[in-house]
Amino acid sequence: MDTMRERFASVVSRLLDDDPRLAVVLAEIGKDGFTDAARTHPDRVINVGIREQLLIGVGGGLALTGMRPILHTFASFLIERPFEQVKLDFGHQGAGGVLVSAAGSYDWPAGGYTHMAPGDVALLDTLDGWTVHVPGHPDEAETLLRDAVAAGDDSVYVRLSAHSNSAPRDIVPGRFLTVREGRRGVVIAVGPMLDGVLTAVEGLDVTVLYATTVRPFDERAVRATAGAAVGRVDVVLVEPYLAGTSTAAVNDALADRPHRVLGLGIPRRELRRYGTIDEHLAGQGLDPVALRKRISAFLR
């Protein structure tokens, strides 16, 4: 099976053949995946060098001329470093584009904190109108990427990861998927957290919703699931980025119902450990054993 990033390169390379409005903008990172596409479409595969402010500015400029830009690099350099460009060169211009990140929160633990951006989705939450997709499998990444590219002039963020679930789910962009049903609470697993969550809640009487689009947040799914419960609703979020990023979204969805929310994800404090993704998840309290303890304690 290919990785999400490999799928991104192959799918977008094909889309470039079909849609003259598309252009890919890179800042060195990821260019190898587009070697062939760059030969076929030299004017629409653009590598600006290690220049991330320019990466976003070029994307905005392309959009202003009517193109649909697809920008890619690691999340730290796509969202955090040039954040004012994301804010002004897209939204403030009334322009849109597709921003596709890799490395996310913990994809390269040995690379350390400089290559981790757990705050990316929270940062985008300060801006208007961004759709945020978090696929949990390469097949889902393809579905969501195709949806993002076809979304008119919307601004869309697609958060690819090296962390993946073992099998794809039959997702619909923008919608949460009910994976299992129970009566004691609702666990919302985002993207690559699903497998770990399902292992963690084995034998627990809970509903599991699977979220691969987190903005806009599928409030209807949360309300529909909560509607089946009696009395207070307990919701646990398990997100592969900053803990609590979607807590406010759950609160908004359940504003007229008694509820509690536990937001699990990457803490603010730096772990300052290297190693593997599995070790990192365990260190952050997000492996199945830790998740089970934390979810059970909250629902008790």
Place this chain on the structure above:
Amino acid sequence: MTFTDVHTGYGYEDLPRLMSLMTGDEKHGPAATSTLDVVWVLYDRVLRVSAAAGDAPERDRFLLSKGHGPMAYYAVLAAKGYIPESLLAGFGAYDSPLGHHPDRVLVPGVEISSGSLGHGLPLAVGSALGLRAQGLSGAAVWVLIGDAELDEGSNHEAIAYAGAVGLERLHAVVVDNASASHGRPGGIAAHFEAAGWSTATVDGRDHQTLYEAYTAPHPGRPHVVVARVEAKV
């Protein structure tokens, strides 16, 4: 938004009066007019744009990156029929489209929303690439930046890249009123030249000299015109 009550019979001599509708001043010092001649000559003699064909894909683009002090720009837009003179008095008011930094969503003819320095040149690079990718290779992209604006590092990402790839349809005009605290040893043009740009440094008040610098051929290279005006005091 388009306006039906615009007027196009204005000349350069009308600009001070149009500006005074915004500033309330009869006369304007060098700071308020630092971009006036530079922008006027572009709109009057160089840019292939018109208010009537405001959205034509093949039009030239003028991006005002240095968004502060836009009175001269608005005056030129009024003189060229993009906005009615009657709007100018509302400059900065709640219900006016004319802010102290221009907003492309609100003002016809304004190609970018600016105000935060260092965004125009990267957006211009992207615009030039976008036009080229669509086969609109006749369209020129112009971006106006200030000499102190060059302090922003984002410009240098754009200058280095555009020079390296020879982005011929990209043009910058740097209005140099010596307002950068730390100056630029070697001069502004030398900086662009080292990055592979075609350059010209001229008197930013002399219309014929500006015109010649704007229209100088620069095959295979982006072009910058450094327009010197009175030093900001």
